[in-house]
Amino acid sequence: MKAAIYTRVSVDRTANARSVSSQEQECRAEVERRGWEAAAIYTDNDRSASRYARKNRPHFDQLMADIAVKKFDVVVTWEASRATRDLEVYVALRAVCRAAGVQWCYSGKLYDLSRPDDAFSTGLDALISERESDQTRERIMRAMRQTAATGKPHGKIPYGYAREYDNATGALIRQYPHPEQAPIIQEAARRVLAGESMRKIAQHLRALGLMSQSTAWAPARLTELLKSPTLAGYRVYQGKIIGDAAWEPVIDRETFHALQGILNDPARTTQRGSDPAQLLTGIATCGVCDGSMVRRHTRGKNQYQCRVNYCASRNVEKTDSYVVHALLEKLQEKAVMDAAAAVADDDTSPLLDEINALEARLNGFYQQAAEGSLTPQGLARVETSILDQVQSKRQAIAAASKPKAKALDAERIVAGWDDFELTEQREIVRAMMKVRILRAGRGHSTFDPSLIEITWLP
Structure with missing residues (x-):
C-alpha cells in the first residue's frame, strides 16, 4: 500500500520545525x-487547524486534492x-476518503471511513479535537479580557x-x-490642530528623517496613528474603548478628542491616488445639480466641468x-484680520466630561451584550446613537481646541499666497468659502x- 504522511503544528515560535519532524519520524515508523x-510527505508548519485559523494550509489542501484522485x-497522521x-x-x-477508497491511520490504528464503526470513532475524535480547540481559545480570550479589564x-x-x-x-513591568x-x-497632533x-x-x-521601514510616514499611516485611543491612555478591546489603561498617555484626552473631531469629520475629504492638480477640483460644485466639479481638458480647453451631468463648465x-483674488481681498478686511489673531480659549472640560460619560454608558451596554441581556440588534441601535453624540462633541472640542477657521494667519497668507503648496x-x-x-x-x-458664486463661511 502507498501511504501519504501529513504533519502539522499550530505554533512554531522557533521556526525549527522540530515538532513536525518528530511527527514524521513516528509516522514513518x-x-x-x-x-x-x-x-x-505533506507538512504545514506553524498552521492552526481550528475553525479560528487565520492562515490557510496549502499542503493539506494539496493532500485533499491528491486523495480525490x-x-x-492510506493517509497517516x-x-x-x-x-x-x-x-x-x-x-x-x-467524504473524499470514502469516495476514493482511501483509509486513515493515526495513533497506531487504521480506519476505513466507509465503515460505520470507524466513521463513528474518527468522528468522535474529531469532535473532541474541536472541543479542545474551543476550550483553548476560550482560555486565551478570557485571559485577554482580564488583561484588558485591568x-x-x-x-x-x-x-x-x-x-x-x-x-x-521576563514579566512586563510597565509601558x-x-x-x-x-x-x-x-x-x-499640534500641527493637525493648527490646521496643517x-x-x-x-x-x-520625512524631511527630518523621523522614519524607519516600519514607520514610513504617509498621510494615511499618520492619520491611522493619531486615531489610536492607546495614545490617550485608553484600553481598547476588540476595537472598543473599555476603560482607562495602566499606562501614561502620550497626548492628553482633550487633545485626543479634538483630533478625532477633525480626523473623523464627514466633511473632511481624503484624496486617494495622486493629489489634485487644480485649486478647486472637488471643492467647487455645480450650480445646477450641486455635483462636484473636476478638471477636464476638451477641445483644447482647460475647464472645470460638472462631474455628473456636465451641467456647467468654466x-x-x-x-x-x-x-483667489476674492479670497485675498476678504482676508484683508479688518474683521477677518482681527479674527486671525484670535485663538479659541473656550473651556472644553464639560464637553470632555460628557464624552467620558457617554463612553462609560456605551461600555455598560457592551457588557450587557456580552452577558446576553442585550440583543445584537439592540446594541447596534444604542451604539450608533451614542457614537454619533460622541463624534458631535469631539467636533465641538476640535473647533474650540484649534485656531478658528478664520484664525489662519491672514497677513501671512495675503503676503505669501504663491509660496503655499497647492494642498x-x-x-x-475650503475653510473660507x-x-x-x-x-x-x-x-x-x-x-x-457673475457666474462664479462665492459664499463665505462663518
Missing part, C-alpha cells in the same frame, strides 16, 4: 511497521487533531511607547511613552484667478465673474 510505502491508499480540529473539515475529509497592555508595542520587562522573569517617538506624535494638512505633516517628518485659470491653498479655500459654478447661457463666450 508506523508505515514501516505495517510494510507500507511512504509515497508522499487516489494517488495513495500522528493523531486525529493533526489533520483537523474543525468538525466541518473532518466531514469533508471523510488596563494592562497586550500584543505588540504600539508606536509611541516602550516597555520595561523584569530581567529575571511608558517612548522618549523619541512620543514627541513625534505630540508634534504631529496630513500631507504636509508627513513631508515634515475656464480653470480664470476661475482660479477670480477666486495648503486648497485647505484655506463655498464656490458654485453656474451654467452659462448661450452667447457667453467670454469669462463672466
